[in-house]
Amino acid sequence: MPLFMDRHDLPGVTPEQVAQAHLVDLAVAPKHNVQFLTYWFDEDVGAAFCLARAERPEDMQAVHAEGHGLVPNVIIPVVEDNVLRFLGRIEDPGGGPATSGFRTILFTDLEGSTALLNEVGQAPFMLLLTEHDLIVRRALLAAHGREVKHTGDGLMASFDEAAHGIACAVAIQAGFDERNAREEGPRLRVRIGLAAGEPIERGDDLFGATVNLASRICAAADGGQILVSAEVQELGVGAGYRFRDVGSRLLKGFAQPTPLYELVRDPGS
Numbered sequence: 001m002p003l004f005m006d007r008h009d010l011p012g013v014t015p016e017q018v019a020q021a022h023l024v025d026l027a028v029a030p031k032h033n034v035q036f037l038t039y040w041f042d043e044d045v046g047a048a049f050c051l052a053r054a055e056r057p058e059d060m061q062a063v064h065a066e067g068h069g070l071v072p073n074v075i076i077p078v079v080e081d082n083v084l085r086f087l088g089r090i091e092d093p094g095g096g097p098a099t100s101g102f103r104t105i106l107f108t109d110l111e112g113s114t115a116l117l118n119e120v121g122q123a124p125f126m127l128l129l130t131e132h133d134l135i136v137r138r139a140l141l142a143a144h145g146r147e148v149k150h151t152g153d154g155l156m157a158s159f160d161e162a163a164h165g166i167a168c169a170v171a172i173q174a175g176f177d178e179r180n181a182r183e184e185g186p187r188l189r190v191r192i193g194l195a196a197g198e199p200i201e202r203g204d205d206l207f208g209a210t211v212n213l214a215s216r217i218c219a220a221a222d223g224g225q226i227l228v229s230a231e232v233q234e235l236g237v238g239a240g241y242r243f244r245d246v247g248s249r250l251l252k253g254f255a256q257p258t259p260l261y262e263l264v265r266d267p268g269s
Helices: 015-032 057-067 080-087 113-120 122-142 162-182 209-220 230-238
Strands: 003-009 035-042 047-053 074-078 103-110 146-150 155-159 190-197 200-202 205-207 226-228 243-249 258-263
Touching: 003 057, 015 035, 015 047, 015 057, 015 122, 015 146, 057 074, 103 113, 103 122, 103 162, 103 209, 113 122, 122 146, 122 155, 122 162, 146 205, 155 162, 155 209, 162 190, 162 226, 162 230, 162 258, 190 209, 190 230, 209 226, 209 258, 226 230, 230 243, 230 258
Parallel strands: 190 226
Antiparallel strands: 003 047, 003 074, 035 047, 103 155, 103 190, 146 155, 200 205, 226 258, 243 258
């Protein structure tokens, strides 16, 4: 397929936001038969550049428009030999390293994913999983979150502020509510868990008690539910969110019962 490069003028946008937008592009791209190879971001001038294979430049434009609305100012055809000569190799820079310190960790999990795979078959399931990833990554982009890793049937994300993590969780559930009301066929329901603390960073991954707690809280939630730790609940109340005490539960790997709170979503949110 032909090779194209585009330019986005994005004043005020951060490298983390561009990285999240790129993840959304990767999720949408197969629908339009586009293969993104890499991107660059010049923070000084506020410009991002994407390199991709596509049948037409309009297909590349369509991916950006559907994924996040950050449409390019210009798309030009490029010669592969010249690109390879300039780059040496094509490499996706990814989302960059995580910041250090206190963070809110969010886990999502697609409810009944194994049963859904057996029900619809592998190819349709992969399409549903791509749809799931797109809904979650759009919410991450809007809430200034960083995707840490894909867990197979969910994602792990990190936020510098608890309010951003809670807003992301609300947007994710709203996205699935809208999708389920619009689409026929299998419903997609996700459980979400959040915890806050100081995780351990190793490379681009995060570890430690905070990560383990967020994962176990996610596992304790029902589909469509958002459960949080006491720390997230306290920070969330300060940001104007409401919670319901669902009691303490003995989570796997934790010696003492853990107090859990369910986020109360406003109707229509």
